[in-house]
Amino acid sequence: MSLRGAAAIVGIGDTAVGKLPGWTATGLTVEAARLALADAALDKSAIDGLVTCDSMVEPHMYHAELIAQTMRIRPRWCMTLSAGGATNFAAVHHAAAAIATGQCTTVLIVSADVLRTGLTPERAQAQMSSTGDPDFEAPYGLPVPGSYALVARAHMHAYGTTAEQLARVAVTTRAHAALNPAAEKRTPITVDDVLASRMIADPLHLLDCSLVSDGGSAVIVTAAERARDFPHPPVLLLGAGEGRSHEHVSQAPSLVTSAARESGRRAYDMARLGPADVDFAELYDCFTPVVLVELEDLGFCPKGEGGPFVADGHTALGGSLPTNTHGGLLSHAHPGNPGSMFALTEAVRQLRGDAGERQVRRAEIGLVHGQGGILSSHCTLVLGREVARS
Amino acid sequence: MSLRGAAAIVGIGDTAVGKLPGWTATGLTVEAARLALADAALDKSAIDGLVTCDSMVEPHMYHAELIAQTMRIRPRWCMTLSAGGATNFAAVHHAAAAIATGQCTTVLIVSADVLRTGLTPERAQAQMSSTGDPDFEAPYGLPVPGSYALVARAHMHAYGTTAEQLARVAVTTRAHAALNPAAEKRTPITVDDVLASRMIADPLHLLDCSLVSDGGSAVIVTAAERARDFPHPPVLLLGAGEGRSHEHVSQAPSLVTSAARESGRRAYDMARLGPADVDFAELYDCFTPVVLVELEDLGFCPKGEGGPFVADGHTALGGSLPTNTHGGLLSHAHPGNPGSMFALTEAVRQLRGDAGERQVRRAEIGLVHGQGGILSSHCTLVLGREVARS
Numbered sequence: 001m002s003l004r005g006a007a008a009i010v011g012i013g014d015t016a017v018g019k020l021p022g023w024t025a026t027g028l029t030v031e032a033a034r035l036a037l038a039d040a041a042l043d044k045s046a047i048d049g050l051v052t053c054d055s056m057v058e059p060h061m062y063h064a065e066l067i068a069q070t071m072r073i074r075p076r077w078c079m080t081l082s083a084g085g086a087t088n089f090a091a092v093h094h095a096a097a098a099i100a101t102g103q104c105t106t107v108l109i110v111s112a113d114v115l116r117t118g119l120t121p122e123r124a125q126a127q128m129s130s131t132g133d134p135d136f137e138a139p140y141g142l143p144v145p146g147s148y149a150l151v152a153r154a155h156m157h158a159y160g161t162t163a164e165q166l167a168r169v170a171v172t173t174r175a176h177a178a179l180n181p182a183a184e185k186r187t188p189i190t191v192d193d194v195l196a197s198r199m200i201a202d203p204l205h206l207l208d209c210s211l212v213s214d215g216g217s218a219v220i221v222t223a224a225e226r227a228r229d230f231p232h233p234p235v236l237l238l239g240a241g242e243g244r245s246h247e248h249v250s251q252a253p254s255l256v257t258s259a260a261r262e263s264g265r266r267a268y269d270m271a272r273l274g275p276a277d278v279d280f281a282e283l284y285d286c287f288t289p290v291v292l293v294e295l296e297d298l299g300f301c302p303k304g305e306g307g308p309f310v311a312d313g314h315t316a317l318g319g320s321l322p323t324n325t326h327g328g329l330l331s332h333a334h335p336g337n338p339g340s341m342f343a344l345t346e347a348v349r350q351l352r353g354d355a356g357e358r359q360v361r362r363a364e365i366g367l368v369h370g371q372g373g374i375l376s377s378h379c380t381l382v383l384g385r386e387v388a389r390s
Numbered sequence: 391m392s393l394r395g396a397a398a399i400v401g402i403g404d405t406a407v408g409k410l411p412g413w414t415a416t417g418l419t420v421e422a423a424r425l426a427l428a429d430a431a432l433d434k435s436a437i438d439g440l441v442t443c444d445s446m447v448e449p450h451m452y453h454a455e456l457i458a459q460t461m462r463i464r465p466r467w468c469m470t471l472s473a474g475g476a477t478n479f480a481a482v483h484h485a486a487a488a489i490a491t492g493q494c495t496t497v498l499i500v501s502a503d504v505l506r507t508g509l510t511p512e513r514a515q516a517q518m519s520s521t522g523d524p525d526f527e528a529p530y531g532l533p534v535p536g537s538y539a540l541v542a543r544a545h546m547h548a549y550g551t552t553a554e555q556l557a558r559v560a561v562t563t564r565a566h567a568a569l570n571p572a573a574e575k576r577t578p579i580t581v582d583d584v585l586a587s588r589m590i591a592d593p594l595h596l597l598d599c600s601l602v603s604d605g606g607s608a609v610i611v612t613a614a615e616r617a618r619d620f621p622h623p624p625v626l627l628l629g630a631g632e633g634r635s636h637e638h639v640s641q642a643p644s645l646v647t648s649a650a651r652e653s654g655r656r657a658y659d660m661a662r663l664g665p666a667d668v669d670f671a672e673l674y675d676c677f678t679p680v681v682l683v684e685l686e687d688l689g690f691c692p693k694g695e696g697g698p699f700v701a702d703g704h705t706a707l708g709g710s711l712p713t714n715t716h717g718g719l720l721s722h723a724h725p726g727n728p729g730s731m732f733a734l735t736e737a738v739r740q741l742r743g744d745a746g747e748r749q750v751r752r753a754e755i756g757l758v759h760g761q762g763g764i765l766s767s768h769c770t771l772v773l774g775r776e777v778a779r780s
Contacts, residue, residue: 001391003491054472061472062637062763069637069766074649076656078634078767079480080472082444082451090469093493094484101393101487103632242493244468247452247459259464266466373452376459377468 004270007096008227008234009383011040011220012345017333018184019116020214025055028112028216029067036108036218041231047220049098049107050075051091053337054082057118067110077104084372085284086242086263087111088341089379093240095221105222111338112216119212133248145209145287147249147374149201152289154255156203158304161292163203165307167194169288170207170330172316177327179317179358184211185331208288210329210339217341219348227386235351238365239273239382241266249374256304258375260297267380268299273365275299278382280350280360281321282343282368285328291315294369295323298380322360325350340370344381351385394660397486398617398624399609399773401430402735407605407723408574409506415445418502418606419457426498426608431621437610439488439497440465441481443727444472447508457500467494474762475674475730476632476653477501479769482734483630485611495612501728502606509602523638535599535677537639537764539591542679544645546593548694551682553593555697557584559678560597560720562706567717569707569748574601575721598678600719600729607731609738617776625741628755629663629772631656639764646694648765650687657770658689663755665689668772670740670750671711672733672758675718681705684759685713688770712750715740730760734771741775 013035015028023031029052037044050073052064060066063080077098081087088111095107132138155161171191177183189207197206227234243262246252268274275298283294292306300321301309309315315323326332326346329339347366349355355363369380403425405418413421419442427434440463442454450456453470467488471477478501485497522528545551561581567573579597587596617624633652636642658664665688673684682696690711691699699705705713716722716736719729737756739745745753759770 001491003493061474062767065634065637065763065767068634069641074634076632076634076652078632079484082470082472084451094469094488097487097491097493098484101391101490103393103483103487242466242468244455244458244464244466247455251459262466373455377452377455 001100002270003096003100003240004238005224005236006100007221007237008224009219009348010222010227010230010232010234011036011042012348013039013218014182014342014345015112015216017182017213017215020114021117023114023214025058025113025118026066026070028114028214029110030070032112032216032218033071033108033110036220040220042220044071044073046106047073047108048075049077049095049104051079051081051095051107051109053087053111054080055113056336057114082337084337084377085286085340085370086372086377086379087337088344089368089370089381090242092221092237092381093379096237096240099221099223107221108218109221110218111341113335113338114214115212115336116214133250136250137248145201145204148287148289149204150249151255151293151375152203155289155292158256161307163195164191165311166208166288167191168310169285169291170194172310173285173324173328173330176317176325176358177331180326180332183327183332184213204287210286210334213333213335215333215335216338217345219344232352234386235348236384236386237381238384239267239271241270241380243378245376247373247376256293258293258297258378260294260369260371260378260380263378263380264298267382271382273382277365278321278367279363279365280325281323282347282366283323284340284369284371285324285330290371293375298367298369317358317360325355325358325360343368347383351383391490392660393486393490393630394628395614395626396490397611397627398614399738400612400617400620400622400624401426401432401610402738403429403608404572404732404735405502405606407572407603410504410604411507413504413604415448415503415508416456416460418504418604419500420460422502422606422608423461423498423500426610429622430610432610434461434463436496437463437498438465439467439485439494441469441471441485441497441499443477443501444470445503446726447504472727474727474767475676475760476762476767476769477727478731478734479758479760479771480632482611482627482771483769486627486630489611489613497611498608499611500608501731503725503728504604505602505726506604523640526640527638535591535594538677538679539594540639541645541683541765542593545679545682548646551697553585554581555701556598556678557581558700559675559681560584562700563675563714563718563720566707566715566748567721570716570722573717573722574603594677600676600724603723603725605723605725606728607735609734622742624776625738626774626776627771628774629657629661631660631770633768635766637763637766646683648683648687648768650684650759650761650768650770653768653770654688657772661772663772667755668711668757669753669755670715671713672737673713674730674759674761675714675720680761683765688757688759707748707750715745715748715750733758737773741773
């Protein structure tokens with residue numbers, strides 16, 4: 001059986017983002033869930049499936065069970081995931097499979113964290129050091145920004161990509177955030193601002209790097225045939241695909257080509273659609289070079305031409321592929337694992353036609369893509385308005 | 391669609407257990423995978439789905455991706471789980487759904503750890519303290535054995551269960567381990583031995599507690615229609631069910647009744663079978679009282695009669711329900727999260743008729759059950775020989 005069109009997103013909830021003193025990660029998780037339930041006009045007792053993403057600040061072995069206990073719900077299908085930026089989208093994929101095979105009917109996917117106020121330097125360091133290859137990276141202290149700097153440098157070397165083109169990713173994304181009242185950073189920036197910002201890991205400047213935030217987000221997934229019983233127009237899952245390559249950057253077969261190729265192809269194949277059908281994209285933008293690799297590997301431009309594609313304005317609102325319309329991890333918020341959830345709720349908002357000043361015109365098909373582990377772990381979703389299904 | 395009979399286990403692998411100096415958790419994980427691949431006569435390149443259980447000694451945010459990198463495989467469907475004793479069985483459930491919905495064809499589920507040689511006191515304490523309720527347990531330092539002691543004491547209070555009956559769980563399990571060349575503890579013990587062993591958390595003596603081991607285990611799951619192409623008779627997944635209640639013991643609605651009732655009912659319903667159809671059971675036995683609660687909640691005896699049921703010999707080989715035929719966590723091995731995997735590989739061995747001296751006669755239907763988080767998170771599987779499917 002195919003999962004194409006089998007499941008739909010019927011509720012979304014985003015908490016405030018930024019610096020939120022007084023909130024715990026658990027509290028923000030429940031708050032995001034509450035908002036999504038309200039959006040779907042659903043009582044929490046209807047939730048019989050639950051996926052959470054473990055918190056970095058308040059890690060818990062039974063995280064999903066902890067959230068269920070706190071919410072006083074007893075889901076019959078329950079999962080804690082923690083694999084970075086692809087996790088939340090893979091959760092949608094898993095939820096659709098669970099619903100289609102009768103394991104549950106209504107899945108809450110929720111993720112929140114308090115990285116900005118709660119992450120101690122000790123825990124941040126432990127987290128960073130636990131992700132490096134124990135033989136080839138950890139001994140040399142390769143940090144996450146350093147890994148992505150290698151990606152940027154490799155892309156420059158292979159394709160002539162420039163620091164100005166990378167900066168254009170940040171500039172375009174900030175322009176979108178300026179139209180999003182919920183975004184953390186809304187003051188427009190220029191290429192010169194990016195290039196003049198502090199160097200973090202050559203060639204990545206501060207404004208090439210995503211934010212560190214508090215915040216959380218949730219979606220509710222149910223069977224497509226039930227989805228019309230909710231207040232908002234349902235958003236259908238048309239395609240989903242995952243892809244993996246290496247886990248550590250030192251083991252990568254290539255620094256400029258990723259398994260987004262495979263996750264994208266699988267998602268397109270399931271949806272029976274291709275890049276030309278996509279009206280807008282919400283891509284993973286932990287650092288600016290990642291967006292270029294994704295644009296290329298997901299087929300929106302030829303390999304190596306991500307830089308010119310962005311510089312030519314294609315990813316801006318009004319361009320051929322408005323990208324990261326809410327402001328992305330670069331300018332909306334990045335509370336760690338939960339960050340990519342905002343891309344998903346934004347895609348739903350766009351497909352509902354509820355995106356206000358930043359609404360993409362004729363938004364019928366949207367693509368969201370997440371990656372984790374320095375381009376190692378990918379998940380792509382193709383979402384559509386119900387009208388787009390036939 | 392129902393998952394009944396949709397998937398089958400076609401390969402199993404258990405590493406050595408006990409104290410294994412020189413092994414890392416990653417190394418043992420790959421070793422278990424290698425053994426399961428050899429058992430299925432399968433090349434690793436056939437694996438397109440992977441579930442791992444995160445290591446406590448070598449935790450990694452992208453654990454499944456790390457194992458994939460180490461094995462040089464690129465699964466298209468990949469998941470890291472970490473929710474204790476129910477995890478490995480839930481993984482079988484998730485794998486069956488992924489296979490049935492076309493996400494992948496051949497799933498490796500693998501889990502290993504080096505708790506015995508690798509767990510530092512600091513990490514053990516961090517792990518223990520992170521599982522307690524932050525408001526009602528952690529401040530008082532309630533450790534895991536203490537939580538299960540509360541379960542035992544509540545069962546004694548409610549049903550007149552005795553320390554001798556608890557001890558019989560350990561004695562019976564050890565008798566089975568004595569017939570298993572792979573088990574860590576093979577010297578038979580008596581009820582007096584258990585009662586004379588050191589008190590850990592009243593009323594639990596040392597021999598009421600499971601082992602702390604190194605070791606790992608793996609299974610390979612594929613679609614039932616492909617399962618005859620492998621060297622061993624396939625073992626079909628007939629039923630699967632999950633159940634959750636509280637996460638912390640201080641929040642438990644009851645200390646003597648668990649969500650095993652729900653996970654069991656769901657698994658029986660899917661399998662269209664009941665407790666009377668089950669020829670043997672592999673239950674979660676981190677501490678002896680858990681086995682009594684599970685026997686009752688899974689319907690093998692009336693509520694409160696777990697103690698007499700065990701004392702009367704029903705769970706011994708030759709009894710009405712041979713239980714933990716390999717020696718369980720109490721006497722075979724307990725390397726943390728991977729521990730319950732051995733129950734699964736034992737069930738497969740019994741259903742293949744390959745269990746040697748401890749073979750259950752006419753083993754056609756087996757039940758495996760795991761729980762985590764002090765009786766909060768449960769998963770039940772009903773497995774059958776292919777002949778039992780019709």
